[in-house]
Amino acid sequence: MLVLTLLCRDEADILESMLSFHLAQGVDRIIATDNGSVDGSLEILQLFERRGQLTLLQEAEQTHDQAVWVTRMARMATAMGADWVINSDADEFWWPQQGNLKSSLTQLSESVEGILVERTNFLPPPRKSNDQRPFYQRQTLRERVSRNSLGAALPPKLIHRAHPGVEITDGNHGASVDGKPIAAVKDASIEILHVPIRSYTQLELKIRQGTEALQRNKRVDPGVGDSWRKIYANHLSQGSLPSYYDSLRPNPAAIAAQVVRGELIDDRRLQKALGNSLPRVAVITPYYKEPLAQLRQCHDSVLAQSEPCLHVLVADGHPRRRINHWRAEHVRLPRSHGDIGSTPRLIGSYHAIGLGVDAVAFLDADNWYGPDHISSLLKAMDEHRADFISSSRTLCRLDGSVMGPCPLTNPDRFIDTNAMLVGRNAFPLLHHWVLMPPYGHLIGDRVMLHHVRQSGLRHHHLDLPSVFYRCAKAGLYRQMGEAIPEGVQPRPDYEASFRQWEADGQPPLR
Structure with a gap:
């Protein structure tokens, strides 16, 4: 049994596509925690709950207590009978190279306790655009190698075998049992197609809500959410977030050159998969x-x-x-x-x-x-x-x-x-x-x-x-x-x- 966990807040523009995609890719059950959404995300989750595909939890306290809430969901997945658990964000599409997610995980050796899955970002759309199409129609250029706002390579995410005592780290990048990190191997049979920025309004809301929630959380170390905190301090608070957003998308000539060099890839897999649903x-x-x-x-x-x-x-x-x-x-x-x-x-x-x-x-x-x-x-x-x-x-x-x-x-x-x-x-x-x-x-x-x-x-x-x-x-x-x-x-x-x-x-x- 394959269970996907999800913590989300105000992700209505991508949420229904994300849930439907993973259910079609072999996920048997989704456990989701909504953290006080007001944009329609809760209603989307409730719709999948009524269909019997999703178990819904709600946390009104907006502290982004990710490690605590995701750990709870991962342990619930174990109690449900899960063999494997994916701890995902709403902007991540876990893409199997062959078959589906369940068949890819079933083929792994019994000795494998977890796999590390690389992710790459799709470019954000132009800030000044009247294009109202869904994100998967507007965003088809993907980076071959992606880095975060601090210039570091994006860390991989983890799929792990279910365990009643599992502990998930903040950021969903690691897990441990009895204080020992789960030994994970790199595996290229699955990749993550990542769509973290889908409009200027969405980015501004994400940075504001995420950073202010972390500031209210007394449990987490100040280094948790460093990318959000830096963008908040250096751009959102200074009024330069529009310029920062524009810097994330090269001009048309630079895009053309990067496509020729293979640094950008015209990737229409999500467009095809989601557009046909x-x-x-x-x-x-x-x-x-x-x-x-x-x-x-x-x-x-x-x-x-x-x-x-x-x-x-x-x-x-x-x-x-x-x-x-x-x-x-x-x-x-x-x-x-x-x-x-x-x-x-x-x-x-x-x-x-x-x-x-x-x-x-x-x-x-x-x-x-x-x-x-x-x-x-x-x-x-x-x-x-x-x-x-x-x-x-x-x-x-x-x-x-x-x-x-x-x-x-x-x-x-x-x-x-x-x-x-x-x-x-x-x-x-x-x-x-x-x-x-x-x-x-x-x-x-x-x-x-x-x-x-x-x-x-x-x-x-x-x-x-x-x-x-x-x-x-x-x-x-x-x-x-x-x-x-x-x-x-x-x-x-x-x-x-x-x-x-x-x-x-x-x-x-x-």
């Missing part, structure tokens, strides 16, 4: 002028799905800049189409399909999912070999409080757009979002269900109210026997659209 399902969210808090609740519910999803948010003419920093695809349309999200819904779908997803779901900006919504629909799609899966929905008041299951749901007549999962064989039907007549957008969910039923594709319905629908129109409050609150819109004239649909020779939708 696309979720099966994309969730498409058109948005117009909804409050940011509603968009955040919608997005958070997608991130919290027990089945990983790609969230595609499509701005219908009014983009929110903050979304550029979310873990999502952000498509910005230059003007609004005035069709209640139909055009953005189709464009977002085609964007996701072009990336390679197997199914698309929809979630309006003011609604949200229960945590197992997508996994339940996807499981039903697989079990019933269906091309289209639908669910029920739960009606909620404007403040988000629950009224109850929607009485209108009927798999033969009405499925809310938010409760649809469209499989690959049904992708050709998606064009109806924009080809339906203008009056049809008001009843677009019924029109789409009509085309699904007409297509003859296999359709399965789950009586599972796992979509939470915020009622913004008066009609549903009357349907539920509730007083109509302030702030809701009048009930639209759906009947006019139904009549026009039938007048055009189409079968009744009511």
